[in-house]
Amino acid sequence: MDLPEIETLLVRYFNNELSSAEAEKVAAWIAGSEEHRKTAEHLYYINLAAEAERLHREIDPAEALRKVHRRIRSDRWHRTFHRLERIAAVLLLPFIVLSLLLASKITEKNNSMVEIRSTTGMISAVTLPDNSRVWLNSNSKLIYPTRFSGKERRVKLCGEGYFEVTKDTKHKFVVEARSTEIEVYGTEFNVEAYNDEYIRATLVKGSIGMKYDDSRHMRQLVRLVPDQFVIYNSRTGAIYLDQANIASSTSWKEGKIVLDNTPLNDALRMIGNKYNVSFDIKDQKLLGNTFTGTFSNQSLDVILRYFTISSKLRFHQIGLEDGNRETDGRAIFEVY
Incomplete structure (x- = not known):
């Protein structure tokens, strides 16, 4: 397709005016290259601006703005990029780090907040207004x-994220992770907060502090130095501080699972985060097992087969957890 033809089709595509066959053809063209994706992205916003201008001429500006915002949040917008995700998953290698608009679900809230979601098996990257960079692991939300204003740069994380924070000593950076807060001025660190009970932070460079509620519900602060990690148990108020294996803790950012003499419980937690599954270890004697290996694009079945061969573990899927907006219902495996 030449450029004039694709521009016409893209406008009709964004306005939901194409047949199913035409829409699939356009979606495949967009997923075909980064240049195509950027062309589609630019044309989408031009089309959106044109619609806003038309609405401005026809009705009052406030109503026009409300209609454009509804358009951004519409199911049509989500369906468009959900369709691109499915096509990209077929055309590209599984678990590749996808671009922001293809891998993430973006929602603007109250004209001031942005929500980024990373879907199962995918990793998203986003640049914040202060030029800090964040990578989101599978099934995570930021x-x-x-625009950051005031004395703080505050974000909220559910799931797992790796942060490279732009240094600004006058405006501290704060990550809300469930019931904790991670404070930092300029550094690199990893935060894991998939559930309310356990929150883990790992420091790569710089200095961070975790604010948490202890067993007496008093707010406390623990500071980390590079190559340390802390785990907070919100149920008991206890914390555990130790030396971190940085390569293993942050390998997910490269689409890998790196095990280096890693205990079974931690290994299964890392696998569960990537593949959106949970494990119920039935025999507590198995917790003494450790594993070493690197996995990248292997399927969950292949990885579990490795565990079975190397340690004679057995896995049996017993059902799904109750789904919610964040987990979409994890598969549960019993481990014997």
Whole structure:
């Protein structure tokens, strides 16, 4: 397709005016290259601006703005990029780090907050308004303002994220992770907060502090130095601080699972985060097992087969957890 033809089709595509066959053809063209994706992205916003201008001429500006915002949040927008995700998953290698618009679900809230979601098996990357960079692991969510104001740069994380924070000593950076807060001025660190009970932070460079509630519900602060990690148990108020294996803790950012004499419980936690599954270890004697190996694009079945061969573990899927907006219902495996 030449450029004039594709521009016409893209406008009709964004306005939901194509047949199913035409829409699939356009979606495949967009997923074909980064240049195509950027062309589609630019044309989408041009089309959106044109619609806003038309609405401005026809009705009052406030109503026009409300209609454009509804358009951004519409199911049509989500269906468009959900369709691109499915096509990209077929055309590209599984678990590749996808670009922001293809791998993430983006929602603007109250004209000031942005929500980024990373779907199962995918990793998303986003640049924040202060030029800090964040990578989101599978099934994770980040909420941040379109513009940082005041004395803090505050974001909210559910799931797992790796942060490279732009240094600004006058405006501290704060990550809300469930019931904890991670404070930092300029550094690299990893935060894991998939559930309410356990929150883990690992420091790569710089200095961070975790604020948490102890067993007496008093707010406390623990500081980390590079190559340390802390685990907070919100149920008991206890914390555990130790030396970290940075390569293993942050390998997910490269789409890998790196095990280096890793205990079974931690290995299964890392696998569960990537593949959106949970494990119930029935025999507590198995917790003494450790594993070494690197996995990248292997399927969950292949990885579990490795565990079975190397240690004679057995896995049996027993059902699904109750789904919610964050987990979509994890598969549960019993481990014997």
